Amino acid sequence: MRHDHIISPKQLSREDIEEVLDRAADIAADPSAYGDRHAGKLLGLLFFEPSTRTKMSFTAAIKRLGGDVVDMGPVEYSSVKKGESLADTVRVVEGYADALVLRHPSEGSAKMASEFVDVPLLNGGDGAGQHPTQTLLDLYTIRENAGLDDLTIGVMGDLKYGRTVHSLAHALTNFDAHQHFISPESLRLPRSVRYDLHEAGATIQEHTELEEVLPTLDVLYVTRIQKERFADENEYQKVAGEYQIDAETLEAASDDLSVMHPLPRVDEIDHDIDGTDYATFFEQAHNGVPVRMALLDLLLEDDS
Amino acid sequence: MRHDHIISPKQLSREDIEEVLDRAADIAADPSAYGDRHAGKLLGLLFFEPSTRTKMSFTAAIKRLGGDVVDMGPVEYSSVKKGESLADTVRVVEGYADALVLRHPSEGSAKMASEFVDVPLLNGGDGAGQHPTQTLLDLYTIRENAGLDDLTIGVMGDLKYGRTVHSLAHALTNFDAHQHFISPESLRLPRSVRYDLHEAGATIQEHTELEEVLPTLDVLYVTRIQKERFADENEYQKVAGEYQIDAETLEAASDDLSVMHPLPRVDEIDHDIDGTDYATFFEQAHNGVPVRMALLDLLLEDDS
Amino acid sequence: MRHDHIISPKQLSREDIEEVLDRAADIAADPSAYGDRHAGKLLGLLFFEPSTRTKMSFTAAIKRLGGDVVDMGPVEYSSVKKGESLADTVRVVEGYADALVLRHPSEGSAKMASEFVDVPLLNGGDGAGQHPTQTLLDLYTIRENAGLDDLTIGVMGDLKYGRTVHSLAHALTNFDAHQHFISPESLRLPRSVRYDLHEAGATIQEHTELEEVLPTLDVLYVTRIQKERFADENEYQKVAGEYQIDAETLEAASDDLSVMHPLPRVDEIDHDIDGTDYATFFEQAHNGVPVRMALLDLLLEDDS
Numbered sequence A, B, C: 001m002r003h004d005h006i007i008s009p010k011q012l013s014r015e016d017i018e019e020v021l022d023r024a025a026d027i028a029a030d031p032s033a034y035g036d037r038h039a040g041k042l043l044g045l046l047f048f049e050p051s052t053r054t055k056m057s058f059t060a061a062i063k064r065l066g067g068d069v070v071d072m073g074p075v076e077y078s079s080v081k082k083g084e085s086l087a088d089t090v091r092v093v094e095g096y097a098d099a100l101v102l103r104h105p106s107e108g109s110a111k112m113a114s115e116f117v118d119v120p121l122l123n124g125g126d127g128a129g130q131h132p133t134q135t136l137l138d139l140y141t142i143r144e145n146a147g148l149d150d151l152t153i154g155v156m157g158d159l160k161y162g163r164t165v166h167s168l169a170h171a172l173t174n175f176d177a178h179q180h181f182i183s184p185e186s187l188r189l190p191r192s193v194r195y196d197l198h199e200a201g202a203t204i205q206e207h208t209e210l211e212e213v214l215p216t217l218d219v220l221y222v223t224r225i226q227k228e229r230f231a232d233e234n235e236y237q238k239v240a241g242e243y244q245i246d247a248e249t250l251e252a253a254s255d256d257l258s259v260m261h262p263l264p265r266v267d268e269i270d271h272d273i274d275g276t277d278y279a280t281f282f283e284q285a286h287n288g289v290p291v292r293m294a295l296l297d298l299l300l301e302d303d304s
Helices: A014-029 A052-064 A086-096 A109-114 A132-145 A163-172 A191-199 A233-242 A281-286 A288-303 B014-029 B052-064 B086-093 B109-114 B132-145 B163-172 B191-199 B233-242 B281-286 B288-303 C014-029 C052-064 C086-093 C109-114 C132-145 C163-172 C191-199 C233-242 C281-286 C288-303
Strands: A042-047 A068-071 A099-104 A121-126 A151-156 A177-182 A203-207 A219-222 A258-260 B042-047 B068-071 B099-104 B121-126 B151-156 B177-182 B203-207 B219-222 B258-260 C042-047 C068-071 C099-104 C121-126 C151-156 C177-182 C203-207 C219-222 C258-260
Touching (some): A014 A132, A042 A052, A042 A086, A052 A099, A052 A132, A052 B068, A052 B086, A086 A099, A086 C052, A086 C281, A099 A288, A121 A132, A132 A219, A132 A258, A191 A203, A258 A281, A281 B086, B014 B288, B042 B052, B052 B121, B099 B109, B099 B288, B121 B132, B132 B258, B132 B281, B151 B163, B258 B281, C052 C099, C052 C121, C052 C132, C086 C109, C132 C288, C151 C163, C163 C191, C281 C288
Parallel strands (some): A042 A099, B042 B068, B042 B099, B099 B121, B219 B258, C099 C121, C219 C258
């Protein structure tokens, strides 16, 4: 790993990404070979906002490598309440751990914090900013199910505010992927993101209806449309309903389609899909463990 | 262990119970022999409501077996707040762990959740439902102190709402136990529980005063009478006082009497009993560790 | 270690202190030699009020010794909410762990709790009472940077309410230290503390301005002046500003001066000092790990 810290998916080249995904695949194939690899190593968890999935899977990841965590706990119980700066907090906590995971509501906080510490720092999500380990586990899941090259992917739902979606779209520009974006007019990709993707050479198309592209897709990545985005509840109800999928919707899809979702879902994906071969979202969540193990393994082996 | 999940004490036969208690006794006799037995195994903790004792003793249990935990943390900080269903949560978390403990306020939730996962799930209490590991540690404590057969036990306090008491009473029908139930009229065993016990062939008697049966008891199991159960504070004060015990109360008891309590206690058992040979309630709490180690050991050894 | 529990710095003789600091130095020199020393040992964490630093560094300490923790979690989620006494809580939890750390808002609670348990109990701060591990890590930091004998130390800020300062001042009476206390008139050392220090043979002087003594100091220990101590916000602003230091302030100091602070700081120490050789406060925080490892090591080795 040629990086000291993992801050943004944008810092990762195709080569970097493949290094992580290859390591993750190796781990998934034989986890026990890694079970003692970082015995005695401690991962500091600094979660300034809640996150079940990211926190639990980082915890599982370091423990599956033989290490352990030192957790700051909920911010309500921390010295942050006494007015301590983030820079001070990370400088203290790096003395307790061999690497840090930071989740913080302020965009740019992970980058800033990384400049104050000598141990590897991993961004576990910085508000409207980046969430690189989510992007890597998405890429890993796509690679395992459909391959990253010669890929046709549809991304549907809230494309305006969805950090997850923007990061994934950008990361896919490293590969030979055709990206379709499906959303209501009011929630389409922001102009700046579209510009970035064009600059990076992406092949993208926008749609307001799934049925136009569904049959061509290898992967359908669904995200939640949040009620809070709409001033008018009726408007929300009408729009949201059009971007929910169920078994009937998927009758027009390829048999090999993989349906992904960053979870938690509310009602974007009907439960009648859960038991089908389309459902890839639980596997996707589970992939958080080998992918985070891979990242930690690469960072800690360089560090020792 | 012939069960995949541990949901209710009612699913356990005499043979099942003895398998767990024998293993627990073996562990208690030589804990270090088990110290590495499940190295690398992770127990997922899903506590949707608070529980100091159950959570800490499950944590100690898996760690004393060489394993570790992955904890969802307080539900206020989890993705449940974002509207995720319990079925989705357990399906995600089973990817992070080798077994799960679920505590949840809704009766029946553990059974439901167990139908969605492949790893062993242990019910850590489901509201007004079941709490099988509490029952097993109660049985273990009784067996160690008085034996389970040819037992005369008195159960005193709130017999109407006490889940702990109902489960224990039912489990004791597997053994040759004579059960006395001592409570104010308003808090006696519900008719449905009495019916169940009769159906299971239990020998039970009900009393409003302890002194009638105290001299005959091998075990006195005390539970708390909660103020909230009474509309009238005066009524509560009068009733509660009659079901509190102290050293003077126990002058009429057998020297071999064991006093148990699921804890926490408030003032049902006076502190002047703490230092006596009667006091078995701290030992009872401590038995949570070997009993939960035994259960985890039996479930994980089958699973691997 | 001739003590069963660590309750107060006042219980520690010069010999006791040196035993801990020597062990800490040995650990810091070669941590990996201690990495497996207490494998399988569990440290019970009972934090009845928040504490990031103390909790995280105790956690790191036991894990760096090969052990692990069993954490009660935030008191809002514990059975304490059900009215359980502290004596009962510690008697239950000692069954889950090989040693306990207690932090509690009530002065005297650690001493009281220690009388109910057989496992070693360490006071992690008891309100206005004692915080012995903070004192020990302060002493260790002073010894590493300036030596404890022939020491000239200035302690500045809130000397009236600062528990940390009182404990450190008292502990330094075991060594050949000259202590200067610098504070506004309204926040000077309480008469009772001054009396104690005189009784213990301390050489102390009080000042209202730092500049009088700064050039003579080996160590400057800064503490925060809390706004809440002043009825009048203007009064606070005036006073607090006079006891803040920056690079300019330190132009009059010795090149070997070490600036310490128990952290978190707000604005008592300007960030322009962070990168200088004066800044010893992050090192001080990090020293919490080897010092707590040393204490745990000494207590657990006696215990086994």
